[in-house]
Amino acid sequence: MKKCILLCLALLGALAMPAQAADKIKIGFISTLSGPGGVLGAAIRDGFNLALEHTGGKVGGLPAEVLVEDDQQKPDVARQLADRMIKRDKVDLMTGIVFQNLLQAVEQPVLQSQTFYISPNTGPSDLAGEKCNPYFFAVSWVSDSYSEATGKNVNDKGYKNVFVIAPNYPGGVDVVNGFKRYYKGAYAGEILTKLGQLDYAVELSQLRAAKPDAVFFFLPGGMGVNFLKQYHQAGLNKEVPLFGTGWSFDQDTLAAVGEPTLGALNAAHWNLDLDNPQNRKFVADFEKKYGRLPNEYASQGYDALMLMDAAVRDVKGKIEDKAAMRKALETANFKSVRGAFRFNRNHFPVQNYYLRQVVKDDRGRFVNKTVGTIFTDHPDAYVSACKM
Amino acid sequence: MTWLLFLEQCLNGLQFGLMLFLLAAGLTLVFGIMDLINLAHGSLYMIGAYLAATLTQATGSFAWALPLAVAATGVLGMLLEVSVLRHLYRRDHLSQVLATFALILIANETTRTIWGVQSLALNVPQALSGSVELLPGVNYPAFRLLIIAVGLAVAALLYLLVAHTRVGMWVRAGASNRDMATAMGTNIKLLFTLVFGVGAALCALAGAMLGPLLAVQVGMGESILILAFVVVVIGGIGSIRGAFVGALLVGMTDTLGRAFIPVGLKGLLSTSFADAAGPALASISIYLTMVVVLFWKPQGLFPVRN
Numbered sequence: 001m002k003k004c005i006l007l008c009l010a011l012l013g014a015l016a017m018p019a020q021a022a023d024k025i026k027i028g029f030i031s032t033l034s035g036p037g038g039v040l041g042a043a044i045r046d047g048f049n050l051a052l053e054h055t056g057g058k059v060g061g062l063p064a065e066v067l068v069e070d071d072q073q074k075p076d077v078a079r080q081l082a083d084r085m086i087k088r089d090k091v092d093l094m095t096g097i098v099f100q101n102l103l104q105a106v107e108q109p110v111l112q113s114q115t116f117y118i119s120p121n122t123g124p125s126d127l128a129g130e131k132c133n134p135y136f137f138a139v140s141w142v143s144d145s146y147s148e149a150t151g152k153n154v155n156d157k158g159y160k161n162v163f164v165i166a167p168n169y170p171g172g173v174d175v176v177n178g179f180k181r182y183y184k185g186a187y188a189g190e191i192l193t194k195l196g197q198l199d200y201a202v203e204l205s206q207l208r209a210a211k212p213d214a215v216f217f218f219l220p221g222g223m224g225v226n227f228l229k230q231y232h233q234a235g236l237n238k239e240v241p242l243f244g245t246g247w248s249f250d251q252d253t254l255a256a257v258g259e260p261t262l263g264a265l266n267a268a269h270w271n272l273d274l275d276n277p278q279n280r281k282f283v284a285d286f287e288k289k290y291g292r293l294p295n296e297y298a299s300q301g302y303d304a305l306m307l308m309d310a311a312v313r314d315v316k317g318k319i320e321d322k323a324a325m326r327k328a329l330e331t332a333n334f335k336s337v338r339g340a341f342r343f344n345r346n347h348f349p350v351q352n353y354y355l356r357q358v359v360k361d362d363r364g365r366f367v368n369k370t371v372g373t374i375f376t377d378h379p380d381a382y383v384s385a386c387k388m
Numbered sequence: 389m390t391w392l393l394f395l396e397q398c399l400n401g402l403q404f405g406l407m408l409f410l411l412a413a414g415l416t417l418v419f420g421i422m423d424l425i426n427l428a429h430g431s432l433y434m435i436g437a438y439l440a441a442t443l444t445q446a447t448g449s450f451a452w453a454l455p456l457a458v459a460a461t462g463v464l465g466m467l468l469e470v471s472v473l474r475h476l477y478r479r480d481h482l483s484q485v486l487a488t489f490a491l492i493l494i495a496n497e498t499t500r501t502i503w504g505v506q507s508l509a510l511n512v513p514q515a516l517s518g519s520v521e522l523l524p525g526v527n528y529p530a531f532r533l534l535i536i537a538v539g540l541a542v543a544a545l546l547y548l549l550v551a552h553t554r555v556g557m558w559v560r561a562g563a564s565n566r567d568m569a570t571a572m573g574t575n576i577k578l579l580f581t582l583v584f585g586v587g588a589a590l591c592a593l594a595g596a597m598l599g600p601l602l603a604v605q606v607g608m609g610e611s612i613l614i615l616a617f618v619v620v621v622i623g624g625i626g627s628i629r630g631a632f633v634g635a636l637l638v639g640m641t642d643t644l645g646r647a648f649i650p651v652g653l654k655g656l657l658s659t660s661f662a663d664a665a666g667p668a669l670a671s672i673s674i675y676l677t678m679v680v681v682l683f684w685k686p687q688g689l690f691p692v693r694n
Contacts, residue, residue, distance in 0.1 A: 035607075039505040042505065168668070191650075191667075194667065198611060198612060199400075199404050199601070201400035201643070202397060202643050205393060206393075206647065209390070209393045222603040222605055225605075229511070229601055230601055233532075235518065235527070235529070252506050255509075258509045259511050260511065
């Protein structure tokens, strides 16, 4: 009985309280900061922190408290951290996750608790389609957008006989399907390799024998580095043009692998040399603060915070008003480092995708140079299935 | 499928096998002679590759960096043996696995602290970056030919060392019966330290030779260690000859499996099924080989102990 009275009082109290401006904002940042994937999470975090510095440590004018945690690329760890942030820390917004399987582990508790999640990287196609959610926003892309753009570019350039290589797992097959959606020519060969393969001599011999006029590869992480080195070493880079997604040629990879990446063509939604004031400031300040050039992941982390900042400012700090907050996030009233930015109705961006080529800059560094625009205001392939 | 392509794939298999041999040789000696399961073998391979990359940048020459990295890792291996592993010989395999697993974690974290998370640049030296025309129409990368040459040279050298020298005799005695060898006056302590140092140096050689082909990054040792263990088990624990034959068998099976199983299946079965089954079957071909060998020869191809 006593419990009931207390509960009733609490409920009445809550009813009586109008949605008022909070005095600070709590952001939960779960990302992969250690292990082989740690380099990606660190880039997102660095971009995010730089944005927070640019906004004076505030989000929408409110002092911000950011809880940074490492998920160690383990789904169970990510799930535990998310539960704790939602139940104990009561965070207002969440972001940070790099990998799709980790997002899958936390999406249910986060979205069910009606906590807004701003994805700074992974964009699963189901969340863009039939499972689209009012509380889920991605400032990045859908997982096959980069390969769609690559496929379109290879098709437009008039290549007719392409060799495709990707690892044999669902993510690899998805990316290849994105490529196939826009490339209409024939295939000189298509190889699905074992995940984590070290040596690509066999595939390179087959590739050479198949005499393709272009190669599309998607091999994330260390596999891609192995492939690039061996492709270069076999002298194939002089014979057959190599096309990949922007992930295989991010700035950190270029700096680490060097020479073998030179000349490769890839597609991404952002680049160092995109000419707009916010991007120039982002690139210059990032280099000054961290002593290296930023990559896509860092740009996405930067945009994630800038989006939060704009939305909280638009609702004048009343973050408890979920409907207003959702509307403010959808409006996305911020200046993205990629240039013009708007959300589609599935909360994924409609944006340009650029063709980039790896070159040596005047200081001898390997960087991507924007050499063309592949898609202008490109929506993803899944939005029609979204009922939102 | 032409004969020339088949020949090229055989060369690929030989090269992959010989690179596995460099790792497996050290592993089989340590496993066979000291009865020590050393999971940290892959860490020495990683350290060798990191040292080769750093020294290449420092000296500007891969040719200088290679012997320096090999020697440094050999010394590091001996220090490791004297300070830690020596205390594990009399323990059971479970303690050894736990302790050497801890060494992997320590090595990985230390490497990450010193060199950072991003993989390191180590590219093929300019002089070897081209390819050689072996037969009309068969161009083979020069650096891969060098790996084949180094692998064969090391195999020959190890054979001479083990079969025709006094130290080799001690090693063979230690491998077949440790207690008897001690009783006959072999300085087992010194022998073990030496063997471990040689094993570590071979690891570093493998790491440095493969660095230009593979990503030099934290954790690179673990993925290749599994294959090295398969080689050791197929060849027979403690046998250099077994490691050599086992490595070539694994290298050839993996390479030819990947090259021809998917193509062969397409000829036999419907395309969609072949597309799904081909890569899967190719990637388990190594383990199928191991099962077949162990079914007929449970001690491996060339058993040493008793």
